Amino acid sequence: MSAAHLPALLGGLTLAACLGAAAVPRRALPGVAGAGTALVGAAGVACGVAALDRGIEPIELAGALPLAGLRLAADATSGLFLVLIGAVAVAAGIYTAGYAGRGHGSARTPLVLLPVFVAAMLAVPLAASVTTFLFFWELMALASLALVLAEQRRPAVREAGLAYAVMTHLGFVAVLVGLVVFAAAAGAEEFGGLGEAAAGLSPATRTAVFLCTVIGFGSKAGLVPLHAWLPRAHPEAPSQVSALMSAGMVNLGIYGVVRVDLDLLGPGPRWWGLALLAAGAATAVYGVLQAAVATDLKRLLAYSTSENMGLVCVALGVAALLRATAGNDEPTAAGAAAVVALTAAFVHLFGHAAFKCLGFLAAGSVLAATGRRDLDALGGLARRMPTTTTAFGIAALGACGLPLGCGFIGEWLLVQSLVHALPAGGTLVALVLPLTVGVVALTAGLGVAAMVKAFGVGFLARPRSEEAERAVEGGPAMAAGMGLAALACGVLAVAPAVLSPALGRVLPELPAVTGQGAGAVPAPDLDTVLRLPGTSGAMSPGLLAVGVAVGIVVALAATHWRARRRPAPLRDAPLWACGGAAPTARMQYTATSFAEPLQRVFDGILRPEVEFAVTPYPQSSYLVERASYRSRLRDVVESVFYRPVLRAISAAAAVVRRAHQGSIHAYLAYGALGLVVALLVAM
Amino acid sequence: MSGGTEVYAAQAADGFSASGAAGAVLQVAAVVAGAPLVIGWMRQVRARLEGRAGAGWLQPWRDLRKLFAKQDVIPRGTTRVFTTAPLVLAATSLLIAAIVPVVTTASPLDEMGDLFAVVGLLLVGTVALTLAGLDTGTAFGGMGASREVTIAALVEPTILVAGLALSVPAGSSNLGAIVESAVADPGAVATPAAALAFIALIVVVLAETGRLPVDNPSTHLELTMVHEAMVLEYTGARLALVEWASAIRLTVLLALLANLFVPWGIADAGSGVAGLLVGLVAVAAKVCVLATLLAAGEVFLAKLRLFRVPELLAGSFLIGLLAVTASYFLPSPS
Known part of the structure; x- marks a missing residue:
């Protein structure tokens, strides 16, 4: 089988995995979906290895998309990312068979979409033209959005889904603008042509393309301040999806930077x-x-x-x-x-x-x-x-x-x-x-x-x-x-x-x-x-x-010094805890208390909201009756960077809302006005 | 600058040197045997300065001997992490003692890890002990672990920046090459960059080994403990390993500090038996002087409040940063 058949194999396996997961009885669903995902991942690894070896020659699918068609190809750089994402998908797919089998994220829609998500991620590095790239980029975003919403009954999931949907599409718009400007200025749509024409572009165009694409790809990779969706969406998704997103999808943000900004833009x-x-x-x-x-x-x-x-x-x-x-x-x-x-x-x-x-x-x-x-x-x-x-x-x-x-x-x-x-x-x-x-x-x-x-x-x-x-x-x-x-x-x-x-x-x-x-x-x-x-x-x-292993053996041997003089070890002894009697599980350090010193050291950046109230007995202010401590950590970037933007958008929407009076005459007038403006601009 | 690179290239071309291998074995043995003595010496110096008779500089060895004969106690609810952490701590300390140029710069293990790998190994040992502290599930264990990790996290930038200041003039981050370039170019030791890096590294050594003013090694008040709080539940041979490994870490870091800035006497790939012995005596003398100074300094110091420690570390980070900048803008005259 030549390397050109591998992307076809990838597509075929995806289709088979989807149809299989959609058709099989409920009992077999987790196994089929998991195995399908793992197979799609394995096909991705195979594609990647072939691409690393000799590269995959361009494949044109003219009829697949209107106007531009799809164009797939892979060089070694693509191959590296294919191997990376495919391997993650294999592990996550096998895991899914057990995880969904225990009733987690086991609804049919998310499991049917899982292979699609993996295939879309694998297709992004395979894309060799702007249209193809954007198509699969958006397919990946939509598939992952549906997967994040798998447990949509919980309000936290819906909120995370909303944040993810907005952020990923703003990122998509940035990538879209950047690549369209690039393609228009270069007069080419295929990546090869873009790379050749890039050196001749004006510095202003190159800067604009660089900024747009870095913002777009950076939001996918979770770069501050565009990271806000990541700590919301990744935790709320089913765990195998979290793994695919955190270990697979974010890498494509880096792939975008490497491909467009370092490779093509020169x-x-x-x-x-x-x-x-x-x-x-x-x-x-x-x-x-x-x-x-x-x-x-x-x-x-x-x-x-x-x-x-x-x-x-x-x-x-x-x-x-x-x-x-x-x-x-x-x-x-x-x-x-x-x-x-x-x-x-x-x-x-x-x-x-x-x-x-x-x-x-x-x-x-x-x-x-x-x-x-x-x-x-x-x-x-x-x-x-x-x-x-x-x-x-x-x-x-x-x-x-x-x-x-x-x-x-x-x-x-x-x-x-x-x-x-x-x-x-x-x-x-x-x-x-x-x-x-x-x-x-x-x-x-x-x-x-x-x-x-x-x-x-x-x-x-x-x-x-x-x-x-x-x-x-x-x-x-x-x-x-x-x-x-x-x-x-x-x-x-x-x-x-x-x-x-x-x-x-x-x-x-x-x-x-x-x-x-x-x-x-x-x-x-x-x-x-x-x-x-x-x-x-x-x-x-x-x-x-090896050195550490040898060191452990030596240390173990050292513990035998004078071992014969020792009484037999005392197992399951009560904890000493400096003589504090029978420490209970509630007396342990928690994650919050463990991180408290760091939280105090970085107080200025993290800005925790701490409420600390001590109620003394009326007899003496030194006798404490009750003390309460409450600390709440918000993402500072969110409150500093996003709140004002959201408020401004709401204010703008309120202004626009005034034009909506529900009168059909007004709307007809708006339509006529718009047409006049369009004609004036066109002239 | 290029001198260091050439020296290093020559050494890499030689690869394995018999003198280096013998030196590595010698320095591990010396550090293992001598580390408790360094602790004993420091305690003795401190005792005399405070007007006490002291227990004698052999006392840590007597303590170790006693601990190795004591019964093992494994507390309820602990896992393998608790039982293996002392082994990991001891293993990383031994490995560091073999890699770092203590007696010779030509240790065959030098290629195994450079300055940054050695720092990483130190941190592996620290992490093993903090996990053991958490594993006991006591308030003190968690407290010690939390504080130790906080200090370790904040000291990291200083170590790497000071390391950078030392690596840049030598053209390599491998410790053997850095020390050899200092031997080849004695003038470089007297530059502002080296002096600043030295100050930054002293703070690092104090923080990494839990000495005053960061932590008080002889404290008996649980609420102020850092290192001691994590090892409260240990006894017998495991406690002995922890104490021994901590002593080895202190000794190796003092020896490294001495050799980085006063490298004279250290053996290299061409040294014979006499050269190795000279190296051993030289490093013992240097560590002895540093330990005496450290112990004498501790008499006049109180432990810092935990939340003042970051200020100390931030200060040392700035000094490290100045050292790097100075090494670039004020190159050594030679």
């Missing part, structure tokens, strides 16, 4: 890189700060998605900035660092997809077992749900960005690119990059706080509610889905070399970042020991893991 001025860098840095810090104080498990993961997309955007910004600094006459240190930064972006996309998919699937298991997402009501799951706890532990380790986790390598590469760019980059770079290092470090540190809280409070210690006490594991299909994602986490954590061949093909396709002619820099070799081109940093995640 090398830009320095401020493009600075703009991406600033947006990414703001997103990373704001996202991780919100994650660190969040108490809803899925909301925490959603904010973490925003954070990680911010880091990826920082990496892309650094790459663009350094490339604009480097020039193409000779190989430079800045050029080499740009390639390292771009590699960091792609490696981190893979790492993030693996741990975020696993994180949401594990959170889904907790939700299925307890019906609770509130960390303050969880706890004690390690004994009751060992598989889920292990899975979430692996995901949290990855999200921390610590060695042995799959998020570490991307962050390490990013910091390396900053270290090696500094001497070569000029004054601007020398001022910007140290701050960027600080941002990345603060993000990593707060990420650790957020994930220690999620894992330590949510899964360890003692249960804080009856539901958590009665939790049981979810069955083999859910475990298999999580196992697959956990395997991906493990491989990416210790052997990033698996990504090396793919990156070796992708990076030369992006000369706008990797340089042309004499200035071109090869892709870094992600071997057992990571060595970077033109720089001298080295690190080996695999050997670090």
Whole structure:
């Protein structure tokens, strides 16, 4: 079978999965929908591998859409994203068979739409013309909107759906305007033609296209301040959909930036890189700060998605900035660092997809077992749900960005690119990059706080509610889905070399970042020991893991010193707790109390509403009868940035409403007036 | 600047050096055996300055010996996280002791992890202990974990920025290369950038190892505890491992601090037995001086309120940032 047949296979499988899910009896529905989704995902991976290998030649489907038709093609860059999204879909699909089987998100419509959503996501990187791209982009948005609304009986879901619908369409309008302006100015509709014509466009047009597309794609990737939909919609969707959105769909925002702004629009001025860098840095810090104080498990993961997309955007910004600094006459240190930064972006996309998919699937298991997402009501799951706890532990380790986790390598590469760019980059770079290092470090540190809280409070210690006490594991299909994602986490954590061949093909396709002619820099070799081109940093995640394992064995051996003199271990001993008698489960630290110091430190940014009232006894003001503490955290960006906009829109609507008097004569007059204006404009 | 790169390239070309391997084994053994003595020495210095007789600098070893013979107690409701956390802490500390240039700059494990990986490993150990604190399900465990994580999160920017200030002149973030470039270019140690980075790193070491003014290692008041609160439920061999690993972390960080700024005497890939012994004696002397200064300084310090610690760390971050900027705008004269 040639590579050209693979997209057809993808389409056929999608159709079969949809029809199958629509037709089978209720009992078989979760299995069929899950298997169908997994198969569509597998077809996506196959497409991606073929595209990475030789590329997929353009396929024209002239009759599929009126006027323009559809045009599909894939190069290695597309292939990378196809593999990424397809792999997430395989894990999520397998998981769905178990999750929906337990009655979560098991209505027929969402399950029929699940393969459509996956196929639409896979078709976006396959698109090779503006029309095709926009068509599948919108199809993806609509399918995901329907999936977010799967449990539409809950008011929170309807509210999240509304926010998502508005934001995603505003983003779509921005992308639409940007791409239409681009296509009109370039006089071409296919991506190939756009890329050739881009260099001849006026700077004003290029700037307009850049701004529109970055805003549109940035809203999909959850960049601040356009992230508001993400922490609402991702938690309210069924968990496998959360995983697909958070580990799959947001990546397409990054794909859009890479494809349109870095690849087609070509090398830009320095401020493009600075703009991406600033947006990414703001997103990373704001996202991780919100994650660190969040108490809803899925909301925490959603904010973490925003954070990680911010880091990826920082990496892309650094790459663009350094490339604009480097020039193409000779190989430079800045050029080499740009390639390292771009590699960091792609490696981190893979790492993030693996741990975020696993994180949401594990959170889904907790939700299925307890019906609770509130960390303050969880706890004690390690004994009751060992598989889920292990899975979430692996995901949290990855999200921390610590060695042995799959998020570490991307962050390490990013910091390396900053270290090696500094001497070569000029004054601007020398001022910007140290701050960027600080941002990345603060993000990593707060990420650790957020994930220690999620894992330590949510899964360890003692249960804080009856539901958590009665939790049981979810069955083999859910475990298999999580196992697959956990395997991906493990491989990416210790052997990033698996990504090396793919990156070796992708990076030369992006000369706008990797340089042309004499200035071109090869892709870094992600071997057992990571060595970077033109720089001298080295690190080996695999050997670090071996080293820690050996260290554990040595430490274990050390504990045998004088073991014979010890009495037999005392198990199940009562807690000491400094002599405090029988601490109850209510005396434990909760997620809120765990994050309280951070909330106080970052008071100025988070602006929590805290009410603290102490009622003393009438006899003495020092004897406290009752104390109440209430703290409420809102998304500050929402209240500062969105409220005024919404108020202005409401005010404008009120003005327009005055023209609506319900009189047919007035409406006829408006129609005539409109026609006159149109004629005048046309003349 | 280019000197560091060349040195590093030469070392990478050599790959494995027998002297380096012997040095790595020697430094792990020295750190493992010497870390409790460093703690004992600091306590003794402090006791004498406060007019007490002190327990003697061998006391931590006696404590460890006693703890290893005590009964294991596993509290009710705890999981494997509680029992394995001390092992992870000890393993990461040992690995750091093998990677960091303590006795020699040519450790064969140097390629395994650079400065940023070592910082990450330190944090892995911290995270293991905070999870164990949370796992006990006591108020004190949670309190200690919450505070430790807050401090660790806020100290991270300072570490990386100060690390950046050191890596940029050396052209590499691998610790061996940084120390070798300092050996090759002694003038660089006296630049404003190096001085600022040194100050920032001292704050980092204090915060990472839980010393005054960030945390009081000898506190007996639960409400002010950070590190101690997390390990309250441990006893016996596990407590011994935690104490031992903490001592190793302090010793390695002091040795690293000394070698980054006063690298003289350290062995390299070409050193023989005599060179390694010189390196050992040199690092022991340097750590001894630093430990004495640290202990003497602690006599005059009180623990900061928890919510004043961020101010200290923000200040050290600014100093680190100045160090990077200075390393760019005020390059070393050589």
